[in-house]
Amino acid sequence: MRIGISLYGELLSEKGARFASQLGVQDVVVHLTDYARNADNSAYLAGGVGPINGDCIDAPLWSYQYMADLVAMLGRHGLRVAAMENISPNFWSDILLDGPRKAEQMEDMKTLVRNAGRAGIPVVGYNFSLAGVWGWQRKPVGRGGAVTAVFAMDEIDAQSPIPDGMVGNMRYRRGVPGASPQVVDEATLWARLEWFLRELVPVAEDAGVRLAAHPDDPPVDLLRGTARLVNSHAKYDRLLALVPSPANALEYCVGSLAEMREGDVYETTRHFARAGSIGYVHFRNVHGEVPNYVETFVDDGDIDMARIVQILHEEGYDGVLVPDHVPELDCSAPWHAGHAYTIGYMKALIAQASALSASRATPVAHHQKAAVSRQ
Numbered sequence: 001m002r003i004g005i006s007l008y009g010e011l012l013s014e015k016g017a018r019f020a021s022q023l024g025v026q027d028v029v030v031h032l033t034d035y036a037r038n039a040d041n042s043a044y045l046a047g048g049v050g051p052i053n054g055d056c057i058d059a060p061l062w063s064y065q066y067m068a069d070l071v072a073m074l075g076r077h078g079l080r081v082a083a084m085e086n087i088s089p090n091f092w093s094d095i096l097l098d099g100p101r102k103a104e105q106m107e108d109m110k111t112l113v114r115n116a117g118r119a120g121i122p123v124v125g126y127n128f129s130l131a132g133v134w135g136w137q138r139k140p141v142g143r144g145g146a147v148t149a150v151f152a153m154d155e156i157d158a159q160s161p162i163p164d165g166m167v168g169n170m171r172y173r174r175g176v177p178g179a180s181p182q183v184v185d186e187a188t189l190w191a192r193l194e195w196f197l198r199e200l201v202p203v204a205e206d207a208g209v210r211l212a213a214h215p216d217d218p219p220v221d222l223l224r225g226t227a228r229l230v231n232s233h234a235k236y237d238r239l240l241a242l243v244p245s246p247a248n249a250l251e252y253c254v255g256s257l258a259e260m261r262e263g264d265v266y267e268t269t270r271h272f273a274r275a276g277s278i279g280y281v282h283f284r285n286v287h288g289e290v291p292n293y294v295e296t297f298v299d300d301g302d303i304d305m306a307r308i309v310q311i312l313h314e315e316g317y318d319g320v321l322v323p324d325h326v327p328e329l330d331c332s333a334p335w336h337a338g339h340a341y342t343i344g345y346m347k348a349l350i351a352q353a354s355a356l357s358a359s360r361a362t363p364v365a366h367h368q369k370a371a372v373s374r375q
């Protein structure tokens, strides 16, 4: 099991790489979408509903050279790229929306996956969702009053339509005034996913890449008038069964799974780790479940994170864990402080899991050692 860190925006740089390397991290999950481009976060920062990302209008497909240069830069800092996550919405908007450019966009997606494999990026994480990550409010309700993401369905208009020209919480084209909002039912969304996987999984197999699905965040039934996809533990099985392959895998988000109303996050973790279906892990804790939950510091939520690590260890999971969202520590570098804290905690949990299994494996030696030390 290895620890990674997610880098994006200005963090995806020599400076960010040094920070990761100084923490003793070996792996990086890269986000190549510039969420901040033309983003106006002011309403969200002032207590509105979000998050509110920017636009990716006409953003060029990430080239082989761009990805290879990034892999090389991180490599110079002793870091591997564990995964690339969050495909820019403009690359695949019509795949999600069943629009006229769907076939053309699928060719781009195939090119992207082939180039990722060639550049040494082994996993491509994605979130098959129209509304994307949306519905949070920022509130100072984390430990010690830390500002954190809260989902409180009865406090927001959860079914306010997705603005025209947006998908996955980013603008992929300019909006058309008077356009009717996108809606989708569950069966239709699953049919779109099935087409996506049938087309792309064989290409990923050939390219040595695993596609890894993130569950819904938030995992409600309906958001902005659009069905959600993986909003229960069993739906992860359904997704894997559509196209069984090592290349059809999971971006396993512990927090999102714990926010779901049905299912036991420990049993589910054992199940998917044993099946070898976990591409990588989003390591995050939460208090509550839909329709009301609060994202917490890693050691402050409902989930026994030590038990999660122990289960992954027992099942022989040898992939990467990355911190996911982290509440904002009150200091001049909240992102860095929060991630350093989380990674230190994760390192200790992994060391503890290894020590625990070593002591279980050699009970006689352990007793002898204890006996000697008592003398």
Ligand SMILES: [Mn+2]
Pocket: 214, 217, 253, 255, 256, 282, 324
């Ligand atoms: Mn996540």
